[in-house]
Amino acid sequence: MHYGDEEINMIRVRAKELRKEKGQQFIYEGEVVTLAEKGFAPYFTIELPDSFDYLPIEIVKRRFPMEDRPEYILGNNGATVYAGFRKLTFTGLPLNERIVKYQSVMKKLHPSNFAFSIIHVLAEQTKYDTGVAAIDYRSPSIPRDWYNFILFASLKRYDLLGWFFCPIEDKDQWRPKFIEIIKTLKVLPGEEES
Numbered sequence: 001m002h003y004g005d006e007e008i009n010m011i012r013v014r015a016k017e018l019r020k021e022k023g024q025q026f027i028y029e030g031e032v033v034t035l036a037e038k039g040f041a042p043y044f045t046i047e048l049p050d051s052f053d054y055l056p057i058e059i060v061k062r063r064f065p066m067e068d069r070p071e072y073i074l075g076n077n078g079a080t081v082y083a084g085f086r087k088l089t090f091t092g093l094p095l096n097e098r099i100v101k102y103q104s105v106m107k108k109l110h111p112s113n114f115a116f117s118i119i120h121v122l123a124e125q126t127k128y129d130t131g132v133a134a135i136d137y138r139s140p141s142i143p144r145d146w147y148n149f150i151l152f153a154s155l156k157r158y159d160l161l162g163w164f165f166c167p168i169e170d171k172d173q174w175r176p177k178f179i180e181i182i183k184t185l186k187v188l189p190g191e192e193e194s
Contacts, residue, residue, distance in 0.1 A: 024047070026173075026177065028049075028076075028081070028170075028173065028174075029078065029080075031051070033049045033050075033051065034049070034050045035047040035048065035049060035050070035177075035180075035181065035184075036048070036049075036050035037184070038052070038074070039188070040072055040085060041188060042188055043087065043155055043158070043160075043187070043188060044085075044155060044160065044185060044186060044187055044188055045184075045185075045186045045188060046085075046162075046181060046182075046184050046185045046186070047180075047181055047184035048074060048083055048181065049076065049081075051076055051077060052074040052075060052076060052081075052083060053074060053075070053077075054072075054073065054074055055073050055074065055075045055079060055082070059075070059079050060073050063079075063082065063165075064084070068086075069084070069086075070084030070085055070086040070161075070162075070163055071084075071085060071086050071087065072084060072085045072086075080166065080167055080170075081164075081165065081166045081170075081174065082163070082164065082165040082166075083162065083163070083164050083181075084162065084163040084164075085160060085161070085162045085163075086160075086161050086162075087155070087158040087159070087160060088158060088159040088160070088161055089158070089159070090154065090155075090157055090158050090159055091159055093159075095120070095132070095133040095152050095153075095154075096133070098133075098152050098159070099118060099133055099135055099152055102135070102150065102152070103135065106137075110139065112139075112140050117135070117136060118133065118134070118135050119133060119134040119135070119136070119179060120133050132151060132152065132153040132182050132183075132185055133151075133152045133153075134149055134150055134151050134152065134178070134179070134182055135149075135150050135152075136148060136149045136150070136175065136178075138168055138171075144167050144168065144169075145167075145168040146165050146166070146167065146168060147165065147166050147167070147168045147170070147171040147174065147175070148163065148164070148165055149163075149164040149165070149174075149175065149178040150162065150163055150164075151163070151164070151182050151185075153182075153185055155187055156187060160185075162182070164178045164181070
């Protein structure tokens with residue numbers, strides 16, 4: 001089948017409309033943001049804004065001064081919205097227990113942080129077979145406070161911890177997007193084999 005320029009443009013426009021209808025496209029800081037699948041082989045894939053790229057090491061060290069920072073850290077061009085992921089030793093603990101344990105550690109380390117909520121996403125709502133969970137909270141900082149959205153999931157051989165950050169003033173826009181993003185987590189076949 002042969003398509004002319006007009007037909008191709010109509011297909012592109014309709015594809016863009018479908019992405020917007022499905023929530024895969026939105027506006028942030030005047031820019032159109034489109035969610036696209038990003039792979040972290042051999043472990044997992046997840047949909048993130050297509051503009052997200054690995055952050056320069058100087059920004060990574062400033063934002064994550066601890067040595068056990070996330071293994072993968074990506075962000076937008078302005079370095080105001082981040083996503084980070086870290087594989088941890090498999091604990092076999094249910095998600096609820098891992099969340100309680102994480103909250104306990106965070107309250108001891110950062111008593112000024114306070115939790116907003118716990119988010120459970122059932123397996124049937126995801127592209128993932130066991131479901132995922134998250135907590136979110138505000139972390140005070142200078143010059144701005146940050147909204148933190150923390151993902152908990154279990155890969156076949158590892159636990160996965162994911163961090164999503166944005167300025168606190170952008171929480172209402174990013175929180176629903178972060179929830180949609182965690183629903184797109186998929187374990188890669190290489191991770192399932194062993």
